[in-house]
Amino acid sequence: MAESTEVRKLVYLVTGGCGFLGEHVVRMLLQREPRLSELRVFDLHLGPWLEELKTGPVQVTAIQGDVTQAHEVAAAVAGAHVVIHAAGLVDVFGRASPKTIHEVNVQGTKNVIEACVQTGTRFLVYTSSMEVVGPNIKGHPFYRGNEDTPYEAVHKHPYPCSKAQAERLVLEANGREVRGGLPLVTCALRPTGIYGEGHQIMRDFYHQGLRLGGRLFRAIPASVEHGRVYVGNVAWMHVLVARELERRAALVGGQVYFCYDESPYKSYEDFNMEFLGPCGLRLVETRLLAPYWLLMLLAVLNALLQWLLRPLLLYAPLLNPYTLAVANTTFTVSTDKAQRHFGYEPLFSWEDSRTRTIRWVRAMEGSAQ
Numbered sequence: 001m002a003e004s005t006e007v008r009k010l011v012y013l014v015t016g017g018c019g020f021l022g023e024h025v026v027r028m029l030l031q032r033e034p035r036l037s038e039l040r041v042f043d044l045h046l047g048p049w050l051e052e053l054k055t056g057p058v059q060v061t062a063i064q065g066d067v068t069q070a071h072e073v074a075a076a077v078a079g080a081h082v083v084i085h086a087a088g089l090v091d092v093f094g095r096a097s098p099k100t101i102h103e104v105n106v107q108g109t110k111n112v113i114e115a116c117v118q119t120g121t122r123f124l125v126y127t128s129s130m131e132v133v134g135p136n137i138k139g140h141p142f143y144r145g146n147e148d149t150p151y152e153a154v155h156k157h158p159y160p161c162s163k164a165q166a167e168r169l170v171l172e173a174n175g176r177e178v179r180g181g182l183p184l185v186t187c188a189l190r191p192t193g194i195y196g197e198g199h200q201i202m203r204d205f206y207h208q209g210l211r212l213g214g215r216l217f218r219a220i221p222a223s224v225e226h227g228r229v230y231v232g233n234v235a236w237m238h239v240l241v242a243r244e245l246e247r248r249a250a251l252v253g254g255q256v257y258f259c260y261d262e263s264p265y266k267s268y269e270d271f272n273m274e275f276l277g278p279c280g281l282r283l284v285e286t287r288l289l290a291p292y293w294l295l296m297l298l299a300v301l302n303a304l305l306q307w308l309l310r311p312l313l314l315y316a317p318l319l320n321p322y323t324l325a326v327a328n329t330t331f332t333v334s335t336d337k338a339q340r341h342f343g344y345e346p347l348f349s350w351e352d353s354r355t356r357t358i359r360w361v362r363a364m365e366g367s368a369q
């Protein structure tokens with residue numbers, strides 16, 4: 001915990017505070033926000049690790065709740081100075097229904113905004129996503145673009161649709177009068193594919209590699225770049241922008257920021273191998289064996305099987321037409337907007353991010369080494 005002579009007087013609320021990103025935001029706030037007096041962690045499922053955080057100088061309040069329930073959200077928001085809204089249903093695999101995704105991501109966000117307005121909370125940071133922009137269903141590349149790069153954002157999938165709608169609501173709410181008469185200040189952060197300690201899909205790839213005798217098979221051409229950002233840097237960006245929302249309200253309010261750091265531009269699979277390689281897995285070149293049309297056929301078959309089996313069981317593999325399209329379309333960002341607007345610099349270098357992630361993969365049970 002950071003010791004500081006600054007007065008602790010601020011109350012923060014982190015929704016989704018027990019998720020992959022949320023846990024990093026919670027820990028980062030405790031380490032790097034010296035003005036914090038109380039940290040409320042709101043989630044549908046509370047993690048046992050929260051207990052160990054309750055012994056420091058900051059009051060950590062765990063709130064088991066559902067963002068789709070307006071009264072639960074309002075009770076959690078009341079009296080908070082800042083809300084970081086990271087709760088969301090991250091599902092591109094067809095596990096949840098489109099209705100549920102909409103309820104959590106859109107209605108949940110509406111509830112958070114209304115709670116701020118009703119209770120007088122003035123600062124709201126929303127965790128959006130690169131998916132709000134793309135890749136679009138036409139497969140247009142977004143090559144090292146920034147927040148102002150023109151791009152035809154066309155969505156059909158429930159997840160990006162819901163994130164885009166929610167982001168719009170948050171940005172439109174900037175300037176609304178909250179209880180007490182002052183204006184609400186909001187902004188949205190758009191991470192690209194987040195990686196780091198706790199990343200479930202990395203875990204899945206690692207275990208799949210172990211099952212396949214230490215091998216993974218290349219499905220996507222190495223030339224397709226996929227944007228990635230380290231979870232610690234995404235968390236740091238949330239902490240920093242939350243702090244600066246008050247001081248730089250006129251500049252930051254109503255803005256969107258991509259989350260970026262020094263992670264290299266690579267294909268999704270080559271990037272994963274930066275961590276899985278040192279943990280004993282290798283990527284086998286099978287592009288000739290698995291051309292794009294064959295992968296698309298498998299993806300469509302998976303979607304069909306999911307639909308057929310739905311009455312009996314949930315079949316939700318990683319490969320479906322949507323995930324294949326996302327993985328197979330270049331989408332990378334190159335921007336310094338967060339640096340210009342609120343002084344963001346990545347807290348973790350690429351070497352640090354890589355080392356930390358490798359250490360986490362190695363610590364997983366059944367390591368290949």
Ligand SMILES: NC(=O)C1=CN([C@@H]2O[C@H](COP(=O)(O)OP(=O)(O)OC[C@H]3O[C@@H](n4cnc5c(N)ncnc54)[C@H](O)[C@@H]3O)[C@@H](O)[C@H]2O)C=CC1
Pocket residue numbers: 015016017018019020021022042043044045065066067068085086087088089090104108127128129130163190191192193194195
């Ligand atoms: N994982 C990624 O690569 C990216 C994630 N994001 C966004 O970051 C945010 C966090 O994502 P992750 O940490 O990856 O996902 P996660 O699934 O690990 O965390 C989401 C958290 O929200 C909670 N939650 C879900 N439904 C809820 C509800 N009805 N009420 C209260 N809490 C609820 C979950 O229990 C979970 O702890 C999400 O908003 C997601 O859209 C954005 C870009 C990339």
Ligand SMILES: CC(C)CCC[C@@H](C)[C@H]1CC[C@H]2[C@@H]3[C@H](O)CC4=CC(=O)CC[C@]4(C)[C@H]3CC[C@]12C
Pocket residue numbers: 090092128129130131192193194201219220226268318319322323324326327
């Ligand atoms: C062998 C397959 C073709 C490889 C499948 C990989 C996919 C599961 C993942 C490739 C790209 C990922 C998405 C991307 O990083 C952007 C995202 C942003 C979010 O806000 C949520 C997660 C995700 C949609 C992420 C999900 C997994 C991939 C589709």
